[in-house]
Amino acid sequence: MNGAPATTTTTTGQPPPAAPVPPRPEPRGLRVPPVLMKILVTALVFVIALLVTNALDQKQGAGDVWNLTASVVIGGAALIVQYLVDFEKRLEEIETSQADMIRDVKDNLVNHHVALTELVDDRFRQINAATELFSNVDRSVLRSDAVIKLARRATECGKLNNETVKTFASEEIERLAGLLENLSSRSADCLGENQDWLIGLTRCIKHSLDATSTSVDRHFWGSEPAARYLEAQSDALSNGVEIRRLFLVDTPEEIDDEVRALCNNQRALEIDARVVALSELPAWAQLGTKSDFIVFDRELSYEIDQDTKDVNAKTTLNARPGHVEHRMRQFTRLWDATLRLPDAGIPQPADGRPD
Template sequence: MNGAPVTTTTTTTTVATPHRTIQPTRPEPRGLRFPPVLVKILVTALVFLVAYLVTNALDQDQGDVWNLTASIVIGGAALIVQYLVDFERRLEQIETSQAQLIRDVKDNLISHHVALTELVDDRFARISEATELFSNVDRSVLRSDGVVKLARSATECGQLNNETVKTFASEEIERLAGLLENLSNRSTDCLGENQDWLIGLTHCIKRSLDATSTSVDRDFWGSEPAARYLEAQSDAVQREVEIRRLFLVNVPEEIDDELRELCNNQRALEIDARVVALSELPPWAQLGTKSDFIVFDRELSYEIDQDTKDVNAKTTLNARPSHVEHRMRQFTRLWEATVNLPHKGIPPTTDE
């Protein structure tokens, strides 16, 4: 407004992104840029002019026609040379780009070949592993159709649009895999009393079931799982499985009418049940009576460990031959000791 010079300040701004920083584009300095054809024409005209002056100065006797012709030839040659140089430069660029393109294609083909080879090898390895696995299943005594059904059902669960079901299925598969892995090492356990194992093993036995039952189990026999357990034992008896059970108490005073009735009810199911007071047995026969155990087919021991409050804290399955033999020796020692007791360990009823 007052004629004073106005100073304009240009601020450069840097834009930041999560991956890189973008700098503002600076305008290239403007200059005179001539088309390549115009440059060639100017160079040719300059060469023509120089050639004309030189030929006119060197040989003035030939006349203007000769000098003009020579200058035109020299200028034309200069133009051709420029095009040849430009052609060579362009050809070199094309060759360089083609060579680079060929190298890129070769590198891509090599990378693709390596990736494809690794993929094929991995797939064949998985196929081979799966084939070997199912071949081992077919050779084992396990039901291969059950393994196939498990794999197919696991795949179908994984395709459901339900995250809760898929997560639960994954947890169950992991639990089952851990159980089978532990069983392959002949020992596994779980917290608390696993009655599903107890009933499932009873359905599997073919020869014998030898069990002890302490006072901790007294409430169990009136429960719904106990009813299913006794039903499974009754079915086993029909398969000619020998079932023996010892109810253990500390002193004879603990043998009440409820225990007598429980013992007689099991004898009615053709279970050889006996009650024994440990105080009536010799000390050597009382060893190993602190916890309940059941030996299935003299091959696997089902054991329940109690905590300090006489609560079932852990269930263990042990199929190690030495341990099973140890449990069978304990049971046999207790069982043989009842032979010398009145009624072979069956307490008389209150009516007797």
């Protein structure tokens, strides 16, 4: 056994690779200060000049003063030349630095000009869009003051230090924007029965309201929204609006005291109300009577769709002329059919005596 270190081999039988040896740092050279270098060069030139002048003096017989003066002048000239070279080098560096600086300034100015131009153009586009928007609002039949008030109040809500209020306001603005967008295409809908739409539309009518009411919404007439709905209809009647309502039941047996009382109560408000059993009408008159609909001013149809359990599942607003005309023909067909029924126009109580 010798003193040599044992070598290990890998599973392939080859010796392991040697560990990388870090590179040795290169020795830093001795850096001579520039002023000292100039002095050394000047002294070297002075010595050389002195030697040369002494050699010439031996041949020409010049004095020592001349030799020393010539050497000093030559050494001084060498020093001046060094400073001139250094000055020229520094001047070139300054010119290069200034050129780079000027180029950077030009580039920054160009970039700033482009950014400023884009910013100004964008602001002008926003101003033009806002101006166009408010011009359209002024030209439309909508109340421009209400639109401006909405925009101002929305801005004020956005400044509140209350995230809940700001989020709710944003959701409401988004909902209203969606409704207006849908109305601009003459159709809008929502889940369930939207009684706010019903009451709001009743307050907006100018000429007529034609409505059907099926057995699904019997419970509605005893609710608080129904009271507000009838109040809005009463206000419309005082303004000369014609209101007609058909209470639809399937068979004559369903025309009970509750239905007669409901119809008579509305007739007391001067609403032209009628109740009719669909089984007494011809088949062609019963088409499309599965859902309630209300036609406002013969321009917009408010419709409630029921699901399989006869629950109001969806409310639709439809202002497309073809659809509104279809609903008006349907209502007119039902209304004209009731004129042939003796008990449709004037409901009788259960004992057969008139109210």
